[in-house]
Structures are given as structure tokens and as C-alpha cells.
Amino acid sequence: MKQVAWSVTAIAGLLLALTWLTIRATTPDTERHERILGALQTLILNESTLHRDVLRARDGLLSNYDPLVHSLKELRESGSTIQRLNDDADTEHSVRDLRAALDEQASLVETFKSRNALLQNSLRYFGYAIQQLDTDDSDQPAAIKGSVASEMLRFVGSPSQDNAASAGASLDRMAASASPSRQDISAVVAHGRLIVSTLPAVDGSVAGLLASPVGDRARAVQGRYLEQHAQALSEANHFRLVLYATAILLAGSLAYMFVRLGINARNLRARLRFENLIAEISTQFIALHPARMADGIRQGLARLAGHAGVDRAYLLESSADGRTLDRAHVWSADNLTAATNLDRLLDLVACWSLPTHQRQRCIQVSSVQSMPLSVERTALAARGIASWLCVPLWRGERRLGMLGFETTRREGDRTDDDIALFRTAGEIFANAIERDRTESENQALQTQVRRAQRLEAIGTLTGGIAHNFNNILGAVLGYSEMALGKLTADSQPGRYVREARQAGLRAQSVVDQMLTFSRRGEHAHRIVLMRSVLDEAVQLLRASLPATVVITVSTSAEADTAAVRGDATQLQQVVMNFCTNAAHAMDDRGTIDVALDTADVGQEAPLSHGTLAKGRYIRLTVRDTGRGIDPETLERIFEPFFTTRRAGTGLGLATVHGIIADHGGALNVSSRPGFGSRFEAYVAAADTDVHEADDTGAPVLTGRGETILLVEDDRPLMLLGEEMVASLGYEPVGFQSGARALANFQMDPDRFDLVLTDQVMPEITGMELALAVHRIRPEMPIILVTGQSAPLSRETLQAADICEVLRKPLLLQELGDALARHLPVRARRAVG
């Protein structure tokens, strides 16, 4: 609207200016000027005519005064015409003077006519009358007549005052000499006197007329007018020139506008084509099946590149940080290799430092060569390109990646409109990528939910089964014990029952793990320093795994002091299970990377198995370079009884799942078959970090050299146990078999202050050993170590007089506490 008003004002101004110029360019009042000049000409010519006619009339050659009257009338009319038409103040004075001269001239002419009429008449009559006198017989003396005639002749020939006086005198003489009755003589005298008196006056009038300033004044006025006219003409010509120049200027601007119009129309058409192309690409993306997204993107790039006339086009998808290349889609004309070094571009764009090339959040480099020396120039020059356009792809404030367009030889700028269209295209690509990503995430989420639901269902089922089995097993074991009490150990039935009981115990161990998976176990959660849990587990693993397996541990500074609320034993088991599996996957040969760090989850994050709520987590990562897991297997690895190993129970990872779920965490597994797997366990971090002096901290050295009988059928574990006991200040005596331990005990029962035995052993179970020991020394404290999650029945424990049951794996702290709990009384007593 404002523009319209402006245009109207401009056009009106232009019209006004043109009108003004046109008015100035026309010769000012040409007709009036010509009429004045014509009147002046008429005036000058009539004055000449008047002079001529006056002279003719004076000499009697003009017999009537009509020509004089006519000339006077013309002069007068010309004068008034000039005065009427003249509007110039400068000339007005001259014109007034002219008119005054004309009036004076007119009155002179009137006087001349009147007197000349008399004079001419008298001259004619005088000549005639003198002649008559001569011929008539007269008394008039001839001398007088001759004198009058000659005097008058002289006077008329030269009308001086002297001649006038002598002519007058001779006339007087004639009058005096003649009788009054002679009328002819008196007439001659009268006419002679009239001649004498009138002739000088007539000549005076003629002289006055000839000296009249009319002609000069008229010529002066004429000169002035001509001058003014010439000036006006030149001025008009000047303005005509200006008008002409303006016309040429207007024609030029018109031509310019036409050209501009043409260019604009062409640009509009190009823009329309571009917009149509973008719309087509957009439509194509909408209809595109997610699986064919990459193809679609590449086709879109090809069409965009074809339209924009570039040699290469690529779309780089970045990972979450926006700088790392996740995926690249590349199109290039004549298959120029463009895919090199694309990963560096994202970083380059993120750190772009040349604002002159930034337009509409895009980067337009018209000519790489003319860029200032900079990192950017070096990077682009390294790509061997001439021009570059980069359209960063955004989702909100998050970088999704970028679109890049390169020419290898041609340089060229792009208009803002073009760049805006490229941005629109970029948005379409960004939308497509975003949609693609969202769809894969949704798919992952669905998979995960499915997994979780299945695990949940299996967990419920497993828990129910395990519970029932546990009760049944309780009866089986109880009756087995009782039967064993009635039977001789060496007898065949005794041996059978013992075997049956042994199997029952194994079953109980399985049930225990099932319960752990289904989270039916009851565990007191305490603040646990994750670092120490890991360290102990790794220590155990190094002892138990073959030397061909190397375990590397890295811990971030934050994770070093990070604590979780949970069960240390269970968490240790997670590490153990992960690592054991890793070793298996690598066929006991290779390096297992174990890492501990913290992760802040800003918003609910889906993982491969489970979902992390918002919060701070401690992340345990175990990475191997083993055979990897195929997707089908990956789908089910946390299900109980699912195993790929012939000897496996299928409960290891299921247990891990149960433990992590119990700790409010989640699991994330990724694997590339043939390259290895990566297991991540997220456990919610405790609110406060735990430092030294915590009760879960380094165990206190409690022992005073008391001798501990240690029984463990697994040799590495037995050695580990010995080490731990020793480190607590006790004297360990370890055996790999219950029978040998019992034999040793029987030899010197007082040597030992406490028995620490594994429950599950091939020959004699821990419980059997305990019964045997108590038969020799009933007060002997016995601590049972078991891998089972469910506690042994209270009756059984009481029957065997077991002080405490410790869970495998043994933790130094727990062990120390337990030893200290059961030893001091004796120690004091011993001291005492």
C-alpha cells in the first residue's frame, strides 16, 4: 500500500515536471510576439510612407491627403497594438515614448495638412494671378509687379527671414500702389502675404515631421523585442533539449524495466521449477517406504543437483553430537569421488568462522579460491571444489546433519531466493531423516516392549515354578537328611540317598537362580561403591578365567566415587556373568574391556532392553571382540533357559536382567556378528557419592592369626578364599575336598578356630562336613558358602548348627564381618 502511494506520488511528480518542461519548451506566446513585431514593421514602413507623402504634398505632387490620413491611422493603430500587446515592463517605457512621439507626429501632420492646403492653394493662385496681372492692361507699374514676382520667387526658393521681409515689403508696395477697387491686385497681395506667413510654418512642420523620433523609437522597441524573442527562443530551445533528454532517459529506463521484467520473469519461472521440484521430492519422500529411504534421498539429491547444476551433492547425517558423521548419502555427476573426508565437513560447519559466507543460516561459498586464508578455505580447497553451498539440517536446535552442493570448476553466486529454496529443500530432507529416525526408534521401542513383556511373563512363570519347586525341594532335602541320619554312611541305601540329596541341592541352586531372575529374592539394598564391586569381581575373574583372557578396566573419575543403592553380591554377579560370557564368546582368547562411567539421562531413553527414566546412572560396559550375536539371538538372550551353549543353564543373563531390573536399571546390548558385542548395564546412581570410611569400604583387619579351615572344590576359588582370609588377618588352611579337610580336622581338631566351607561339593557337601565336624567339636563355628540364591531351610541349618550362610561370590567385607562376628567370643575366651 505504501509502495502504491509512493509510485503515485512519483508518477504525479514526473508528469508535473514534464508538463512544466513542455510549457517552458514552447516558444512563449509566439503569435503575440509576431503581432507586435508585425505592428512595429507596419509602423516603421508607414512612417517612411508618411515622410514620403508629406514631402510630396509639400511640393504639390500629392493632390489629396488620404494617403497621409491612411498612414496616420496605420501608425496610430500599430502604436496601440504594440502598447496593448506588450506585457514586458522593460519595454513599456519605450512603448510609451513611442506613442507620445506618434501623437506629436499626428498633430504635426494635422497642422501640416491645414497649412499646406492653404499654402498650395495660394501658391497656385499667386502664380496664376501674377500672370493675369502681367497680361492684363493694368495701371500697376510693371516694375512693382516684376519686383513682387521676383521677390516672391526668391522667397519661395529660399524662405529665409530676409527674403520674407523683402517679399512682404514688395507686396506692401504693390498694395499701396494699387487702388482699392482692384480686387485682383488685393487678392494677389492677400495670397502673397499668406504665402509669406505660411510657408515657413509649413516647412517647419515638415522639418518637425522628418525629425520625428517615431522611427528611431520604433526601431529601438523592435530591437528590444527581437532580442527578447531570440532570448525566449533560445530558452525554449534549451528546455526542448532538456525535454528531449528526459524523453531519452525515460525511454532508457523503460528499456531497462523491460529487461528487468524479462529477467524477473525468467527468475520466477526458474523459481517455480525449483519449487515444483522441491514439492515433487517432498511428495516422493512421503510416499517412500522407510526401507527405501536411502534410495529416496539419493534420488532427491540427484534431482536437486541436476536442477542446481552442481557436480556433487550429498547429505550427511550426524550423530547426536552433531559433528560426527553417522551416515552419508552421496550423489555425484560422472561418478566423481566425493565421499572422501565427508566426516570432517560436519565439524567444519559446526565451527564455521567466516560470517561473510553465512546467509540464512546456510553457508554459501561462491568461490573457494577467493576465500580468505583460513581453516575453512584449506578444508574446502582440499576437496578440490570451486564453489560450495552447505545447508545445515536442523531439528529444532539439534543438528541433524547437512546438505552439501559442490561444483568442481564453475564458480557462481546464488540469490537469496535460491538459498531460501535450498533451505526449504533442506527442511524436506531433514523431515525425511527425522521421520526415518523416529520410525526406527519406534520400531526399536516396540521390539523392546515386546521383549520386556516376554521377560515379564517368563519371569512371572519362572518365579511361580521356582517357588513351588523350592517348597518341594525343601521336603525332598529334609527327608533326605532325615533318611541319611537313619542310614549308615557306607551302606548302599545311604549312598543313594546322599546322591539324591546331592541332586536336590543342585536343583535348589537352579531354583535359586530362577528366583533371582524373577526378582522374587529378598535382598537388603545398601549403599554400594560400584568401583569396589567391580574391582572385586575382576579380581575373582582374573583368578578364574584362563590367562589367555585379558581384562582391562577403565573407570571415569566420576564413576570412581559413584555409589548405587543395591546388593553388592548381586552386582558383582552381573560383572562376573558378563565377563564369563565374553570369555566364552571369544573362546577364552582375547581382551575384555570393562569400563565404568556415569551417564546423565536428560529424558526417558529407550535402550535395547529396557527404558531408562530420567536421572543419573552408573554405566558398566563390557566389550568383547568375540563372535558376536545375531539379531534373532539378541532378541532372546535375557530369557531364562535360553542358551547357545551346550553346557549352559540359560540362567546367567536372565539373572543379570533380574538383578539390573531390581536395581532400577536397564540393559543395552549391541553386537555385530563376527566383530564382537557390547553389553551395557545402567544402574541408578545413589544420591550421594560414597567415600572412604563407609561401612562398605575397605574391610577392617579383624583377625589375630586365628586358623580358618577353608573348603572349596574349585581350586581358583579356594586360592582366592585363602587370600581373602589371609588378608583379613587370619591363617587360612585350604582344602579342595571335604573328605581331606575332615581327615585333617580329625587329626588335630583344636588347631582350627572356624570352618568356612563351600556347600556344593562333589564328595561331601558343606552341610555334611559341618555335621561331621560338630560330631568332633560341637562348638566349632561353621560358615557355609553357597552360590544358591535361596537360603537353605532354617531347620537344616539349625540341624547342622551353621552360624551363617555367605553367598557366592565371597566379598571381602562380608567375609570379614562374618568372621569377626563368629570369632571374637572364642578369641576373648582363648585370651581369657
Next chain:
Amino acid sequence: MARAASKISPPYGAALRSLALASVLLFGPATRAEQVVGNGEQRDEPITPIPTTADTRPDTIRLGERLFSDARLSRDSVVACSACHHLATGGDDDRALATGLDGRPLDFNTPTIFNVGLNARFDWRGNFRSLEEQNESALLDPRVMHDDWNSLLSELRADATYREAFAGAYGGDIDREQVLDALATYERSLVTPNGRFDRHLRGETGAITADEERGYQLFKSYGCIACHQGVNVGGNLFQQFGIFHDPFAGRPVTTEADLGRFTITGDPADRHVFRVPSLRNVALTAPYFHDGSAPTLNDAVEIMARNQLGRTLARDDIGLIVKFLNTLTGDYQGRSLADRTGNGPQ
């Protein structure tokens, strides 16, 4: 030539037009002289015939004629112009002195309206240079017509026929200039060409008798021709009345009118100076002189010869001159004024 010039750019056109005008002016008199000798017989006479020209503005002339005879041009619609200027006779009123609106005589004898346009000046004292001035003066003069423009124009405007006639002639509302122009145009059309003497001048043999020819020669040789010359046989200069003798001498009373032009200019040299009257149709305009003091032409010729020429003419000569003067009676509307009035040549 002017037409061709109009196609050329203005400055040159102007120059050419001036040139054309100059040539007309330079050779104008010569052209007039050629007209005079149209029939091939050269007569370089001081008197020239009245040109016979066609009326160029018939509408305006008709309108002027109507105004001329319309009494509404005087106060209370008492008299028209034609009341004093009888077109049926000599264009005057046959009285010694003109009659005013109130019936009392005015100062001067009524001059003829015929050929008035050929005069250089108007009225006895020559105090008007144009007919328009003279007409307006007569219209507004309290003693003559005593009208005023407001009432005159409103009267004319009230008349639909006048409105139509003025619209046809001029267009627009009736105004003073239009009324004066119509009257003057009409009056200028009142010419009496083709008098016998004019025909004689044009070379027509037998147009005048031998006596009349002799009268003309006497007219010239006595010197009357000194003042009475030109196309109008006078009317183109001033002259003092009484050169050799004082015509007012012995008169019991001299009027202000007798002072002539002096009453206008105040110049002592203008005392008793009058405009020389035209002698066209002079046979029809008795009595003569500014005060109508000469009842017959013979009287007038005799007085003029004595006072102006210092000559006493013989009775026969006066008779011949008067015969000549009778040949100056021309035609009005195609008929000789002499026939209309029944006054044949004497």
C-alpha cells in the same frame, strides 16, 4: 504566401509574414492608384472614387441597422439615431442645428451619416478619432440621447430577438463593445458609391455634363480642391474658417460652437478651426456649415470662396461649381440618393 509560411517553423513564419505585410504597405498606394484607373484611362485627380466593397459582416450590419433605428438607445426611448440621420434623404436632418432630446436645438448642424466611415475624424470639431467613440458620446450625452450602459444593456438583453441577433453576430452575453461595434460597422456600411462623378473618375464617358466638368475645373482652379480632396472630398483635415475674411465679423452673437476646435484643445491656433466636411452628397445636406447658416449651396460656395480663398466668384462660376457638386451625389442601396429624394441634379 502566409499559408505557405504557416507550415514553416514560427520564427521564419513571422519574418515571412512581416515581409508580406511590408510589401503590401510599400506597394499599397500604387495598387490603389491602379484601381482608380481600372478602365484604362489615367486620371490623376485629387478626388478618388468611393471603393465598391462587399459587406463582409452582414449579420452585424443587420444588427447595427436595427440598433440604429431603435429608440431604446435613448433615455426613455425617445429618439433613435435615425431620428437625426434620415437615410431616405442626405443622412442628416435638414435643420440648421440638430435637435436635442428635450426638443431644443443643439450646438451644431447634423453632419450626414453617409460615407461617415471615410472620414478621418468625426464631428465638426474632429474630437473623435473613431466612430465607436463618437457613437458612445452621442448615446451618453445628456443633451443628445442621454442613455447609460446599464439600462441600455439590460433593455437589449431583455429582448430575445436582440439576444439571438447578438449571439449570432458575436456569441456570448450582450455587452458595450458589441453594441458599439454593431453600430459602427453598420455606419461604415453606409457608403454611397457610383455617383456620377465617381463614374466619371473611373473613365465613364458622359457620366457628367460639360458644365459639370467645367464646374469641377473651376472647383480645382479656385482652390476649393486644396481642402476638399480625397475619397470623401474633404473630411481628412482641419482648417480655419476664415482665412482672408472673418465670417463671424458683424455677427451679433458668436457662440461657443463658433470657436471650433479651440474649445477642445484650448490652443489659440485652433480658434475657429473645424474639420473640413465631406462634400459627398452635399446637394442633399442643406443647410450648410457648422451652424447651418448657409441655406443653399450657392450661398455656401460664395461664402467659402470669399472667406477661405479670398475670392469673389462670378455668379456663373458659382452655378457651374454647384453643378459639379451635384455630381457628388451617390447611390445608396443601389439607387441614387438624388432619385430617392426627388432632387435631381440642378
